[in-house]
Amino acid sequence: MVENRLRLVSVTVAGHAASGVSVIVADGGNEVVGAAAGIGGAVERTAARATLRAVESLTGEPLHVVAVSAVELGEIDVAVVSVRFGTELMIGTAEIGIRTAAEAFSRATLDAVNRIIGGAEDAVRQRRHQLVYRSDEPAPGSGLGQNSANQHVRDE
Numbered sequence: 001m002v003e004n005r006l007r008l009v010s011v012t013v014a015g016h017a018a019s020g021v022s023v024i025v026a027d028g029g030n031e032v033v034g035a036a037a038g039i040g041g042a043v044e045r046t047a048a049r050a051t052l053r054a055v056e057s058l059t060g061e062p063l064h065v066v067a068v069s070a071v072e073l074g075e076i077d078v079a080v081v082s083v084r085f086g087t088e089l090m091i092g093t094a095e096i097g098i099r100t101a102a103e104a105f106s107r108a109t110l111d112a113v114n115r116i117i118g119g120a121e122d123a124v125r126q127r128r129h130q131l132v133y134r135s136d137e138p139a140p141g142s143g144l145g146q147n148s149a150n151q152h153v154r155d156e
Contacts, residue, residue: 005114006055011103013043021046023106025054032057044068047102048081051109059117061085068105070096079104083112090115 009024009031021043022035034054038046045068052063066082066089077096082089092112096104 006058006110006117008051008103008106008110011047011050011100011106013047013100013102021050021102021106023047023050023054025051025058025110027058030058043102044070044079044105047105048083048109051106052083052113055110055113055117063113065109068108070101079108081105081108081112083109085113085116088116 007026009026012022014020014022020035020037022033024031024033026032032054034050034052034057036046036049036053045065048065048068052065056063064084066084067080068082069080071078071080079094079096079101080091081093082091084090090112092108092110092115094104094107094111099107
């Protein structure tokens, strides 16, 4: 079981034209290795797949790379990775900057995965609850304010 946000320890690209990528991912003090073979110059997708192999060894759950892309956001180059986990589609990003493409796409992959397994899901759910229900009104089912009508803010 994963209890903390996963952290990237290292990324190694082997061979010419990204014939393989190996990553080490840490969950607290536990480190695991993930590896994937590449085709041609597809280091971005190969790094994402290798990262997911490491995560799968920790979670026991299958994860799939949906898409990878390098995007220019103003003056910043950003690695974007989408990952499927069951029915969930998660998207992660990381600045490429001075990092290698393999490291940036591994970090973006962990950013996506950590949204669910790193506890961010509870934080997002709590924040959404705060936005949906005015802070001066009780949430439905809370048993508070039974005599007043709750007004809900619509999600747009």
